Amino acid sequence: xxxxxxxxxxxxxxxxxxxQLRDNLPQRLLVKAVFMPILISLLISSCAxxxxxEEYKDxxxxxxxxxxxxxSFADSDVDGIGDIPGMTSKLDYLSNLGVEGVWLMPINxxxxxxxxxxxxxxxxxxxxxxxxxxxxxxxxxxxxxxRVIMDLVVNHTSSQHPWFRKAVASDTSSYRDYxxxxxxxxxxxxIAKKKNTLDSDNMTQWHQAPGKKDYYxxxxxxxxxxxxxxxxEVRKEIIKIGQYWLNMGVDGFRLDAAKHIFPDERAQDTHxxxxxxxxxxxxxxxxxxLVGEVWGDAxxxxxxxxxxxxxxxxxxxxxxxxxMKSEKDNGIIEDLIETQKxxxxxxxxxxxxxxxxxxxxxxxxxxxxxxVSKARVAASLLLTLPGMPYLYYGDEIGMLGKKPDPxxxxxxxxxxxxxxxxxxxxxxxxxSNDNTVVPLAKQIHDPSSLFSNYKSLIHLRNDNQTLxxxxxxxxxxxxxxxxxxxxxxxxxxxxxxxxxxxxIRVGTPADCRCEPLFLTNDSIGLSDDILTLPALSSVxxxx
Ligand code: CA
Numbered sequence: 001x002x003x004x005x006x007x008x009x010x011x012x013x014x015x016x017x018x019x020q021l022r023d024n025l026p027q028r029l030l031v032k033a034v035f036m037p038i039l040i041s042l043l044i045s046s047c048a049x050x051x052x053x054e055e056y057k058d059x060x061x062x063x064x065x066x067x068x069x070x071x072s073f074a075d076s077d078v079d080g081i082g083d084i085p086g087m088t089s090k091l092d093y094l095s096n097l098g099v100e101g102v103w104l105m106p107i108n109x110x111x112x113x114x115x116x117x118x119x120x121x122x123x124x125x126x127x128x129x130x131x132x133x134x135x136x137x138x139x140x141x142x143x144x145x146x147r148v149i150m151d152l153v154v155n156h157t158s159s160q161h162p163w164f165r166k167a168v169a170s171d172t173s174s175y176r177d178y179x180x181x182x183x184x185x186x187x188x189x190x191i192a193k194k195k196n197t198l199d200s201d202n203m204t205q206w207h208q209a210p211g212k213k214d215y216y217x218x219x220x221x222x223x224x225x226x227x228x229x230x231x232x233e234v235r236k237e238i239i240k241i242g243q244y245w246l247n248m249g250v251d252g253f254r255l256d257a258a259k260h261i262f263p264d265e266r267a268q269d270t271h272x273x274x275x276x277x278x279x280x281x282x283x284x285x286x287x288x289x290l291v292g293e294v295w296g297d298a299x300x301x302x303x304x305x306x307x308x309x310x311x312x313x314x315x316x317x318x319x320x321x322x323x324m325k326s327e328k329d330n331g332i333i334e335d336l337i338e339t340q341k342x343x344x345x346x347x348x349x350x351x352x353x354x355x356x357x358x359x360x361x362x363x364x365x366x367x368x369x370x371x372v373s374k375a376r377v378a379a380s381l382l383l384t385l386p387g388m389p390y391l392y393y394g395d396e397i398g399m400l401g402k403k404p405d406p407x408x409x410x411x412x413x414x415x416x417x418x419x420x421x422x423x424x425x426x427x428x429x430x431x432s433n434d435n436t437v438v439p440l441a442k443q444i445h446d447p448s449s450l451f452s453n454y455k456s457l458i459h460l461r462n463d464n465q466t467l468x469x470x471x472x473x474x475x476x477x478x479x480x481x482x483x484x485x486x487x488x489x490x491x492x493x494x495x496x497x498x499x500x501x502x503x504i505r506v507g508t509p510a511d512c513r514c515e516p517l518f519l520t521n522d523s524i525g526l527s528d529d530i531l532t533l534p535a536l537s538s539v540x541x542x543x
Contacts, residue, residue: 059287060147060251061351062468063100064383064458065390067358070104070128071113072411072424073393080425082411084129088137089422091144093440097396098458100388101147101289103254105359107134110158113426114359114405116151116256117158117224121241131248138249147251149289154238155257156224164225168209178237180217180228182206187215219260229261229273239280246281252289253281258304259294267303275307291353298339305347310388312353315339320356323482324368324378327500333474333484336385340472352387359392363401363408366431372398373536376453376520377497380538381482383457384495386472394432396454397440401431413439453520460518460540466491477506481533485543492543493517498533505532508541515542 074086084107094102106115109123124134141148157164166175187206206215207222218225227234242253255274262269274292281288291310294301301311316339319332336352343350356378357364368374375398382389393399394412401408410429414420416439443449461467470488477483480500486493494512498504508514508529516526518540525532533539 061100061289061388062465063388063462064098065101065103065149065353065388066094066097066099067103067390067392068105069114069359069393069409070107071115071426072409074412074414074422075424076129076422078421079127081127082424082426083127084124084133084137086422086424088133088140091137091140091146094146095144097455098462099146099391100462101149101251102141103149103291103390104151106151106153106256108153111160112158112223114409116153117156117160118153119158119161121154122244135248142249147289148249149252149254149291150245150250151256152242152245152253153256154227154241155260156218156220156226159218159223159225168212174233177231178228178234179225182215182217183213184208184215219257226260229269235273235276239277242277242281243284246284246288251285251287252291252309255290255292255308258292258308259296259300267300271303271306273307274304278307278309289351298342302342302346305343305350309347309349310351310353311343312355312358312390313339313387316352316354317356317361320378320381321367323499324374328479329482329499332381332482333472337472337474340386353390354382354385354387355390355392356382357392357395357408358390359405359409361408362403363392363399363431364395365398366400366402370400371536372450373520374499376450377499377536377538379454379457380495380518380520380540381497383454383461384467384486384493384540385484386470386486389461391454396451397437397443398450399432399437407431413437415439415441456518464491464493464517465489466493475509478504480504481506494541494543495538496531496533496541497538498536501535503532503534505530507531509543512541512543516540517542 068087069082070084070087071082073082074090075081076083076085076089106118107124107128108115108118109120109125110116110118115125124131138148163175163178166173167179170176205217205219207218208215216225227238229235258274259270261273278290281290289310290308291312292304292308293312294304295314297315304311316332316336319330319335323330323332340352343352357367364378365372365375368378379395397413399410399413401410406427407430410427410432411424413429413432413434414423416434418425420441438449440451443451446452466486466488470486470491470493473485473487475483475485475494475496477496480502481496481498481504483494483496486495494509496506508526508531514526516539518538520538521534523534524537524539531539
């Protein structure tokens with residue numbers, strides 16, 4: 001029997017040990033062979049960080065991004081609200097997990113819990129801390145080679161922003177033209193022309209200014225008046241804001257609602273604006289990373305890459321969602337390759353931003369009906385494909401949640417009974433709590449936990465340039481297998497994911513040494529050049 005070979009780099013160095021394992025591997029060792037890589041990776045990663053290493057090895061990004069809702073992450077002053085010093089205290093945790101960057105949901109002053117309506121673009125929300133706290137966070141993150149990107153919410157301001165207050169207070173204010181105004185008659189005419197009806201539902205994006213006759217445009221809701229990007233003063237303000245944070249050491253921005261800068265029929269003007277913004281940011285930091293949020297398909301998204309480094313891949317998100325539900329290969333790899341081609345034509349240096357969920361979507365584990373094996377397979381796919389994979393805080397411990405929004409943004413579970421002093425408590429965890437999710441404190445010591453699975457995959461990616469930079473080719477094997485190869489500098493890795501609930505046997509490729517690097521479970525078998533993948537399992541093999 002050609003038993004399953006272990007994935008340890010230190011073991012592959014010794015042919016003798018390898019041969020011994022191949023010939024004599026009893027079942028209990030087989031289990032060890034599966035878990036040893038995880039244990040070794042835990043040991044290696046706990047020694048990796050040196051506070052004195054300030055230089056980055058490579059231009060970024062090569063690794064994994066971790067999205068944080070600060071309010072729900074870690075609390076430092078026991079007021080129940082997550083904050084920046086709390087997050088700073090968790091940087092060793094994030095470094096150990098292996099992430100290359102963190103995306104912070106908005107941290108500026110704002111009247112809402114989610115803070116996607118800003119009242120001061122130069123400040124930090126007092127619940128979250130001070131500018132000094134944030135500077136310290138950036139410094140400590142950089143020491144650990146973790147980059148920091150901020151949510152920049154500049155399609156609209158809060159209706160309580162001083163600009164908007166002044167614009168409403170006086171028709172002659174210089175801030176009046178920072179926003180988009182219409183008198184009611186002109187909007188009615190517009191709607192009548194377009195719809196031949198005066199249905200008031202069509203007025204929802206226009207809102208009457210308090211105590212005034214005029215209406216202002218607010219795409220999302222009345223509390224978020226849209227900025228007027230036809231006004232050069234607005235464009236100057238936004239560039240000044242971006243440059244201010246870059247000068248403070250921030251490494252980039254996640255650009256909220258990037259599609260809505262101008263109306264849909266003026267998409268080209270929106271693309272031009274992001275080019276102007278990108279060029280202005282690169283003057284301050286040539287390596288700045290800018291990722292845009294545009295809900296749409298690859299054709300709609302591609303032109304944004306003229307100005308931005310990266311765009312969220314919503315097609316990938318929908319394909320993954322469909323794939324995990326249908327339990328069949330739906331051509332996701334072929335589509336990803338098509339998307340790459342489209343993007344490369346616009347910007348050869350683009351970085352795909354792939355994700356399985358974020359603060360706007362149901363949590364992954366809830367979306368797959370609480371099936372942890374499915375979540376593991378989804379994570380295997382995410383973390384072995386090209387681009388920059390994004391995790392949403394809590395993915396790694398299997399947090400749950402379906403919309404409404406607050407229920408997908410619940411407190412991270414550090415320990416049982418809220419024992420950890422950094423546990424946030426601003427909202428009760430209706431979906432993710434001690435009864436439904438095993439907290440980090442327990443998972444971190446369990447090599448078979450979802451957390452250990454995520455960590456192994458992230459470190460596998462960090463240790464293999466082929467997974468970071470390699471090309472992608474589909475391998476048609478079976479309708480329930482999503483299989484592909486990644487190739488880089490003569491190295492070839494093969495990834496096979498069984499997305500179905502049946503066990504599948506396939507022949508290994510010709511000339512395959514088939515050294516397993518990662519397995520989701522210990523019953524994956526390789527014998528007589530046949531690979532047996534039990535229901536919902538993944539394997540990464542070096543060819
Ligand atoms: Ca706090």
